[in-house]
Amino acid sequence: DAKTTQPNSMESNEEEPVHLPCNHSTISGTDYIHWYRQLPSQGPEYVIHGLTSNVNNRMASLAIAEDRKSSTLILHRATLRDAAVYYCIPVVGSGNTGKLIFGQGTTLQVKP
Amino acid sequence: DTGVSQDPRHKITKRGQNVTFRCDPISEHNRLYWYRQTLGQGPEFLTYFQNEAQLEKSRLLSDRFSAERPKGSFSTLEIQRTEQGDSAMYLCASSYPWEGGEQYFGPGTRLTVT
Numbered sequence: 001d002a003k004t005t006q007p008n009s010m011e012s013n014e015e016e017p018v019h020l021p022c023n024h025s026t027i028s029g030t031d032y033i034h035w036y037r038q039l040p041s042q043g044p045e046y047v048i049h050g051l052t053s054n055v056n057n058r059m060a061s062l063a064i065a066e067d068r069k070s071s072t073l074i075l076h077r078a079t080l081r082d083a084a085v086y087y088c089i090p091v092v093g094s095g096n097t098g099k100l101i102f103g104q105g106t107t108l109q110v111k112p
Numbered sequence: 113d114t115g116v117s118q119d120p121r122h123k124i125t126k127r128g129q130n131v132t133f134r135c136d137p138i139s140e141h142n143r144l145y146w147y148r149q150t151l152g153q154g155p156e157f158l159t160y161f162q163n164e165a166q167l168e169k170s171r172l173l174s175d176r177f178s179a180e181r182p183k184g185s186f187s188t189l190e191i192q193r194t195e196q197g198d199s200a201m202y203l204c205a206s207s208y209p210w211e212g213g214e215q216y217f218g219p220g221t222r223l224t225v226t
Contacts, residue, residue, distance in 0.1 A: 032212035043116075043203050043217030044155065051212065087154060091212055097168050098213060099145060100205075102154030 002027040002090035009107045012078045020073040020106055022088030027068055031090040034100070035062065035073045039084045044102075047073065049091070083110045116218035118204050124224045125194055132190045133221045137206030144187050145215060146179055147203040148172065155203055161187060162209065194225045 005023040012018040024033065034049040048055055048062045050071075055062040061074040075082055087105040091098055117136045125131050137144050142163050147155035158177070160168040163184035173179075176194075181187040191198055201222050205215040 034212075034214065036215075043205075043220050044215075046214040046216060049212060049214060085154075097160045097162075098143060098207060098211075098215070099157045099160055099168065100147075100155070100215060101157065102147075105154055 002031055004088050004090065004103050006086070006088055006103065006106045008104065009109065011109045011111060012075075012082075013111050014080060015077050018075040018078045018082070018108065018110075020075075020086050020088075020108065021070065022072070023070045024088065024090050025069040027090045028092070029068075031092055033062070033064060033068075033071050034089045034091050035060070036087045036089065036100070036102075037082075037084040038087070038105075039081075044087070045084075047086070078108075078110045080110050080112060083108055116204055116206055116216050118202075118218040118221050120221055121219060122222045122224075124226065127196060127225055128193055130190065130192045131194060131223065132188055133202055133204075133223075135187045135189070135204030135218060137186070137204070138216055139185075141206035141208055141216070142184065143207045143209050143213070143215075144181055145205045145207075146187070146189050147205065149201040149203060149220070150199075158189075191223075194223075196225045199223055199225045 035047040036044040038044045063072045085105040144161040146158040149155040161181040201220040203220045205217045207213045207215045
């Protein structure tokens with residue numbers, strides 16, 4: 001399984017953009033890069049995923065480095081509701097179960 | 113669709129008792145996963161079903177743990193002879209079977225073993 005490295009914690013001000021980095025230098029060519037977040041006392045919530053190209057959805061954007069050894073989750077305007085633990089998870093592609101191997105994640109604090 | 117549901121949300125039991133948890137996935141999803149999360153840690157994978165077949169089990173799943181998905185819809189996770197170390201949040205997730213598909217999680221069942 002590919003290893004990931006994320007900062008333990010980050011802070012942001014409300015309504016400002018947030019860039020959450022993740023290093024996954026051992027990722028294989030067919031691994032997808034998934035991001036999930038977990039709000040206090042809730043189950044994890046899917047945020048976004050990608051393979052090679054940058055991706056956008058209503059929640060966030062995902063920027064994937066050209067060598068795929070790192071990625072950045074971008075929250076365009078942080079709100080208080082975005083305070084959560086964010087997990088970057090490589091997911092094996094073809095022929096696999098799709099199980100998620102969670103690391104420690106990044107705890108994001110959003111200040112009003 | 114109301115998403116993945118789990119029952120009960122909280123369970124307090126005495127050491128040595130058996131407990132059973134239920135998970136109802138999103139109806140179109142044929143993949144179902146169980147995870148366990150202890151305080152301050154990320155969730156850990158326990159087991160995976162595709163339809164009714166249990167295709168992978170983690171080494172974390174000791175022989176006191178058993179999971180079923182008899183008709184490929186809901187799933188149950190049973191823990192026999194509970195121990196204090198079993199205290200955790202038990203999370204269920206479901207997904208479509210395609211590559212890289214995202215998982216949708218339920219709210220979890222919080223187990224406390226006294």
